[in-house]
Amino acid sequence: MTTHSLPFYKTDHFRNEKNNVTIQSMAKTLGVSVTTISRVLNGLGEQFRISKKTIELVTTTADKLNYRPNNIAKGLRLKKSSTIGLILPDITNTWFAQLALGIEKEARKHHYNIFLCNSNDDIKVEKKSIALLQSWMVDGIIIAPIGLESEHLQKASKSGTPLVLIDRFFEGVNLPYISSNDFEGSLEATQYLINYGHKKIACFQGIVGTSPNNQRVNGYKQALKKNKIPLTRPW
């Protein structure tokens, strides 16, 4: 590089006019093709028998210039964003926060990033979130649905966005899901109280109509029935 006093943007060939370090700007200055740089930076140097010298040159300059590959360009070209959309009713709920933490950690391992959306227990926001995530070309969506409507989810799934439900699911709807063993848990809890001799056992419901609530109520009822305790309503 020249050292006489041209203005900075003239001498610094490693950057384009927008002051970005890109594969092309490096290629121009280094005198190698963008193809080569791309290959080296993707660890394909050996495979394409690029000389050790070039590999060394490319990696060190990329490092020195603090080069950051443009994932957006990459995503457009590859038609794959390496991104997962996560739609949660409310991240403030520790249960959902724990899900988010676990999902983000696992995603990171595979170099995936998480787009976080809170549906705020509002079906309209949930629908908008899905549209938004699809616009971002996410590779898939993990969603803890509000829980009472599923057509939009089926539609999204059919349109080609891989979708997996978490926490809540829809009976009779063919969508993959992962959820807790609510029925068994409720059954066990109720049985536990019964074993201690209790007869009048109340059951607080969650959101009526959602799968976890259904399962839990069913477990509760099942336990009462098994022990021949009549089901009564407090009102």
Next chain:
Amino acid sequence: MTTHSLPFYKTDHFRNEKNNVTIQSMAKTLGVSVTTISRVLNGLGEQFRISKKTIELVTTTADKLNYRPNNIAKGLRLKKSSTIGLILPDITNTWFAQLALGIEKEARKHHYNIFLCNSNDDIKVEKKSIALLQSWMVDGIIIAPIGLESEHLQKASKSGTPLVLIDRFFEGVNLPYISSNDFEGSLEATQYLINYGHKKIACFQGIVGTSPNNQRVNGYKQALKKNKIPLTRPW
């Protein structure tokens, strides 16, 4: 569109060979230019005096076909991702979760999406997260830093990524931040106890060296001093 029995991908001119609805595929079938479609879909129809008929045609087909603009392509072209990176030590902590919720809600209003990263209170993860977010061309980063090291943050900021600290900050480091009034709060809390006649007041510290902890300890000390209560250590 033809109705005789060609295979689906042949008749459906609204989609490209990859089965995606894009501006170009619609343009081809509708017989208008991609320019026009882009304008209409961006609400610039009136401005460019595009005929009502065309506007109507474009919007309804886009709607019918469930067209989703490709934000990745848009981002590449505009060099603006409409995306904000959020780095939090641990989303499972309700305090951070509440921050995340508020940030996401506000971002959504402005059609921004949030990339969530948990640094897991690990400086290495924090650094990696920043690099990752820069690769995603985020328009800015909001970070609740681990809190003991700041060079990498200054570097990121200097390299052109807008950065704002939340919760914790670094004294003497010129980085914008938003944090709680820890000093005042601690001072008030301590004074409150003193007002009730207490003399032996303990102070549990958080993470030593972080700004919130420093501020709180200082508030505590200040209150003791003001009331001439000697500062003692329990050991």
Next chain:
DNA sequence: CTGAAAGCGCTTACAG
């Protein structure tokens, strides 16, 4: 009023 064409920064089939 409307559109052809360039270009954002990558990857990869293709040719040498």
Next chain:
DNA sequence: CTGAAAGCGCTTACAG
């Protein structure tokens, strides 16, 4: 072993 060129899906300066 190496590179020129096409193309991912958009937007927009430019020309008519």
